[in-house]
Amino acid sequence: MRCFIGIDLGSTTTKALVLDEAGKMLGRGITNSRSNYDIATALSKREALVDTRFTLFRQSLSSLAALSGELEAFLMRLEQNFRLEQFLEQLADLEETCRAHVSGQRFAGREEATARALDEIFGRLRAEAPAMFVPGAKRKSDFFRDIAGSRYLALGEAAAKDSGLPFDLVLNLYDRSIIEVENRIGTEDMAAKVLRALDRTFAAMPELGGAAEQVRGKVREALEVELEEVYVVGTGYGRARLPFSKEHIRSEILCHGLGAHVMYPETRTVLDIGGQDTKAIQVDGDGIVENFQMNDRCAAGCGRYLGYIADEMNVGVHELGPIALEASRIVRINSTCTVFAGAELRDRLALGERREDILAGLHRAIILRAVSILSRSGGIRDQFTFTGGVANNAAAVKALGQLVSEHYGEITINIDPDSIYTGALGAATFARRAVAA
């Protein structure tokens, strides 16, 4: 199967997307960006290809009568179990790496105690893992580092105490190991993990036991389909060196513009608020960029800003929007600077303002900045597409809607929960076009 892949190396996350020859999306993958761009690229691509396999599973299994009515539930279960297998594999790697670091002066005389602490920590981590990957389970994040890190921290304290060790010694092992583990591409053996996941799934859904052999057969077939990477295009914020040769790179402005056009062919203005930059892009009816503006040397108003505010308020980033939506009024925040806005926030709280109202003000401040960049790029024209991680924030979307209608009248605003993949979609589309030429 001929595949065209786009990879978007963002500041916070790296996304990959796979298109088939006809331009239909086969799969997507996302990973947290790291300092090693080759690894981020490889991992996101692998995730996208995993997702592609699942698309093939769906196509293959949809014809099976035995699964009719249960297909979606089955596939969801299967994917969850596959993720569990991935998690366990990486967990095993983390454990081995942590144990290997128990050496040197720091651990002299404490090797046994440390080994016991690690036994406890990883034993519990392994035991609680399955519960994190069942339907309805709430995970803090989908990234290994986030899940493993927070659980290690929580379990580590007790384990350290039990073994009579200082907590930071135990923590230190994690810190020294996690980057190594994260940056290991790991085994490519998807098949083995899928088959193990299948076993788990059948164990959890005994009613489908009769179809087991048929399903396994179809899955094996789908696993054997060759995914030919015909062309890969990468994009990313001005890296000194993207891990692609020049012909395989397109600017992220063009990729976002084209990606938005593919998603919404009638779009003429695109706003992308990412982790550290904001892009305002004007495109024509063919998705070709006519004009653009970007923020410069200052990431106020970008995703990082929200992350900082979330930290200040001791909540998760995804909680900010819902809280802000409970506002009864908008507190005016004057600072354009992320750091100063944090000071203003504390000030307001001290004065007794409700945090809901302050957050509403902070959201409006971000959007004001974005609208300023938009007006410099040429304004907002119908249809207007809002992409990037911040587009998932309902309060930001609300503030944007208000400002748009105030200043530009009735304009269709396009928002897609998967808009974080816009750049990768544009890149993959460029990949298709490069070969079609």
Added chain:
Amino acid sequence: MNAAQAIETPVRKEDSMLRQKAMIAGNFRDLARAKEEGKKVVSTFVPGNLNELLMCFDLVRNLPEINALRNGMRGESRGYIMEAERAGQSEDVCAYVKADLGMMAEGKNVPTGQPLPTPDQLLNSYTGCFTFMKWFELVREQYGCETVMLHVPYQGDGTITENMRGYVVKQLNENVIPTLERVSGVRFDIDRLREYLRESAKAEEDLVWVFESAKNKPSPIDAYFGGVFYIGPIFGAFRGTPEATEYYRLLRGEVEERLRRAQGPVTPEGELDEERYRLVVEGPPNWTSFREFWKMFYDEGAVVVASTYCKVGGVYDFGFRHDPDNPLESLADYCLGCYTNLNLPTRAAMLSTYVEDYEADGLLINSVKSCNSFSAGQLLLLREVEARTGKPGGFIENDLVDPRYFSAANIKTRLESYLQMINQKRGRASLAEGGTA
């Protein structure tokens, strides 16, 4: 351009470049020896500089702007700027000023390793930069030297009236010349001025020829990165000298030769082999990362065919020449015609003319934080020139000599996006390509 090609065309220091280096070194030597030779020193600015007039009084000329940019190119400006800020100068103050003040504060005054003498006179020929005035007020405070100002009226309506010209000439007669006579002890001889102006006109003729050579395809020069060196003698301490005339004669000869051989401009990595984009650039360059900045252009085969910064010390390519038959009126017209003294409609017309006459792919604006004379209205110019020429505009931001405002990644992203935009528009017919090459 690859390494192999760079070796095949070894970088040869052209005769004109060597000549210019010698001239500059000579001037710094004159400055260093001024006191012991009993010569008086005058500091003045590039826009509106009255070099020929100053030479009539045997005054040795010092240009603080040029000293600042040289410091910038040698990586010394950051320290000076921070020194000036420590002393209370705001972040918003022009970086040239801060670099100069910081240098004075550190008692250095040595762009070339030779100590600069305290100026005996400050001549502020005011042609649109208010900051110059404040700069000289501070220098006067530092050294207790005399100041004289020539107030040049702004071309608000886009024309030079008799009234405006008369006003400038009156000041020359009643204030500037008497002051220079008194400070230097030399009587003003108008015939001497005429001689110098005669030389100037010759040099201007050759300079304009060199600029206009960029109308050819491929252009034999880069009118921005190369251009800023070509304007050195005429905007510095040498206009009106036989040495400057000789320099421009040499330069013209070299460019004629390049044209005959259909050669592209010389870059730090050798001759540019393929001209892929022709750009008009508005705005001053960055000096602290000059090579890195230039490389972003020539790596993409982008050549600047016309620039407005190379008109900041005088606009000669729309017919003006210094006129020995009307010396004082001619000096007035020269000052009135400097780029920063022109209103926005005139600048828009000039830029549009450049885009058309030089067959450029579009206008790129390099907006520097320091310079309001240039920055004010640049977004308007961008829109205006786009509308008039139908060609796309690009916008990048950095600074003159404050390295903290040069973000290579951001500039590269914007520049590459702009060039890819141009490329996409070219490839409209074959939409399938949509990329570089």
